[in-house]
Amino acid sequence: MLAALLVSLSVAAVLAYFAKSVLLRAPSTSSDSTAFGTSTGLSSEEQRKYQEQILRKRKQQTSTEKETKSETPSVMQPAQTDLAPPKEDPITVEQLKQYDGSDPSQPIYVAIKGTVFDVTRKADTYGKGKSYNLFAGKDASRALGMSSLKEEDAVSDYSTLSAADLKTLNDWFDFFSKRYNVVGKVVDLPPQGSTSAL
Secondary structure: OHHHHHHHHHHHHHHHHHHHHHHHHOOOOOOHHHHOOOOOOOOHHHHHHHHHHHHHHHHHHHHHHHHHOOOOOOOOOOOOOOOOOOOOOEEOHHHHHOOOOOOOOOOOEEEEOOEEEEOHHHHHHHOOOOOOHHHEOOEOHHHHHHOOOOHHHOOOOOOOOOHHHHHHHHHHHHHHHOOOEEEEEEOOOOOOOOOOOO
16 A cells, blocks of 8 residues: 555656656747847847847747647747738838837838838837837848847848848748738838948
């Protein structure tokens, strides 16, 4: 009887250990805003590096998900099923600047490869002073492809991206296309490869 009790306790301890190990390694199911959030107590340079790590993790996770085609939980917000039909409204670079999150009465737009997405519902991520406001009110395709949060990389010219970075940019385009309404196209972006690309 005592031996059976000891065996049962040993089995329970082993199971608890494995359950704890699995839970510690389980992927995060946090929302998009948490994944985009900042780590408190860090300098702005440390926060920038932390946020770039998050972008790189998403890049790796997106690649892994595409390869395995699994239905496992992801840190990314789920695709929207109620998106409006895409619009082709012409938007100039100057007009786009007005939608950078600095005016709470205006929507927030992010352009990728010339396509303008309305990201207003994620103002906690793209709004003024938020983690990814760098991308708001402009086409920052190069920075997205590079997983960079540097101001100098936030330009529309992505012609010099490596194949891996171009894939990342295309993954971001797909991500946005499934989650945010397309409200127009930027009609006056400088040509790819020009030194004046905005």
